[in-house]
């Protein structure tokens with residue numbers, strides 16, 4: 330297939346399945362076909378812009394794209410057409426990648442199920458009526474349903490890894506600062522990190538090669554030399570030491586998840602790695618700590634949507650205050666509003682020390698757990714989520730239950746470390762189960778090495794959903 334045929338293949342699948350799955354918020358058919366045609370012309374002349382030249386990709390609708398609507402899943406940005414490309418979008422464009430469209434997400438990436446999108450939920454392609462995870466639910470579901478071969482997500486507390494696990498695909502949350510934040514709409518800036526998603530570890534590493542790198546436009550970008558993330562893929566994992574943290578196998582989690590991850594640990598042992606139980610003692614504080622820091626930063630970041638500088642503007646305001654109030658309350662959904670209120674509260678005089686400052690101290694302790702562990706271990710193996718995908722509507726009324734679905738991913742963001750999620754089994758009901766490999770600072774390559782070795786020894790990643798949806802297709 331040439332690039333145009335490949336692109337048309339995806340556009341046809343999107344036309345067929347997206348009405349039901351709701352993965353794409355915007356499809357860029359015309360632009361994609363034009364980019365594919367240009368790639369085919371380069372190919373005919375034996376020219377290439379790089380490894381992704383002519384390869385279709387889709388972006389979470391949090392990446393700003395010049396001339397293409399970017400909503401961040403929010404009604405407040407319903408009509409936002411960015412005047413510029415973020416660094417990731419422009420790196421992909423320069424590399425010849427073909428942008429198929431923009432993918433659904435929870436509003437401002439706040440959520441774990443995609444149910445908080447301002448544009449309707451996404452269906453899990455493995456089972457109708459089930460959530461795909463969130464907030465990068467569209468990015469994960471589109472991969473699982475083969476509505477794109479590669480996608481990009483963002484991960485502030487688990488939003489790449491959790492949906493990857495629940496949809497049976499691969500996703501990397503890179504080391505904080507590895508992939509630029511310039512041009513991803515900000516949620517919680519000390520935690521936000523963009524990363525690659527794909528159906529195999531190798532594809533994920535190849536996409537990482539294109540999107541990782543120093544960016545002077547992001548003040549927290551890490552100025553480290555470029556790296557080939559596929560360099561260790563084929564190296565044996567014999568002798569590598571994996572830690573299995575006690576705190577990640579807890580009461581109340583699904584027995585099928587525990588069993589699948591224990592089997593994965595055994596598989597690593599069969600491959601020659603050493604697996605040992607260990608402890609990350611401050612794990613239990615991660616979720617409460619995150620739900621102070623993330624809303625605090627969000628309340629500051631979201632102040633810009635005031636109906637004047639950015640976003641929806643309420644009609645016929647009485648005065649300026651009325652304009653602000655109504656623009657924001659008409660534009661933001663309930664979850665985002667709640668986070669802004671919590672965030673404003675924990676930063677306010679009198680509460681700052683008791684909440685925000687204390688959370689920052691706890692964050693340091695959580696980080697130290699990992700620093701200590703990595704004295705001894707090369708990587709840490711955990712489940713990605715405590716349960717497989719849940720039903721649409723099951724947790725929307727209980728924020729704590731919803732927040733706990735990120736219990737195993739949040740500590741990694743607080744510590745700024747890389748985490749790779751990949752499939753390691755299926756539940757009896759046919760839903761994917763995922764494991765997470767947590768790595769040392771900047772050591773994504775070892776995670777890819779371990780993930781690749783596991784993939785070669787198993788075939789979970791080869792399964793595909795049958796996509797029998799009630800509308801008959």
Ligand code: GLN
Nearest residue numbers: 438439440485486487488
């Ligand atoms: N589910 C978490 C939250 O709601 C994480 C979201 C994310 O990583 N963007 O905040």
